[in-house]
Amino acid sequence: MTDPAPTPGEQAPARTAFCDAAGARAREVLDLVADKWSLLVVAVLGPGPLRFTEVKRSIAGISQRMLTVTLRGLERDGLLTRTVHTVMPPKVTYELTPRGHTLLEATRPLIDWSLRNLADIDASREAFDQRAEDPA
Numbered sequence: 001m002t003d004p005a006p007t008p009g010e011q012a013p014a015r016t017a018f019c020d021a022a023g024a025r026a027r028e029v030l031d032l033v034a035d036k037w038s039l040l041v042v043a044v045l046g047p048g049p050l051r052f053t054e055v056k057r058s059i060a061g062i063s064q065r066m067l068t069v070t071l072r073g074l075e076r077d078g079l080l081t082r083t084v085h086t087v088m089p090p091k092v093t094y095e096l097t098p099r100g101h102t103l104l105e106a107t108r109p110l111i112d113w114s115l116r117n118l119a120d121i122d123a124s125r126e127a128f129d130q131r132a133e134d135p136a
Helices: 023-033 038-045 052-058 062-078 097-132
Strands: 080-085 091-096
Touching: 023 062, 038 052, 038 062, 038 080, 038 091, 038 097, 052 062, 052 091, 062 080, 091 097
Parallel strands: none
Antiparallel strands: 080 091
């Protein structure tokens, strides 16, 4: 299927090329966003700061190690901040940066779409697997 031709006075949308250095860098950022855990961490931190254990409790199936790796990566990329509060015992919180909030805004529709379509995707997978098991 091809894109519809632009109407008179309208420019055709530019195609994005990923074959140059900037494209390679864009793929790097997209890998971060497409990571299994990153968007979930960003979504959980959207409403405000949380401690490590609160983030872990909010995401089913994430291990302590994977959460640590994910938080470090998001901090390194400037998407969240890690704040150590000087109290006894020490308290550490994680919070989205303004850039992290823009990522959440950009990906919220994808997250919402995922949640809305879970049941239908499960049904499609089950139907597909049944067809694959039944030799024709």
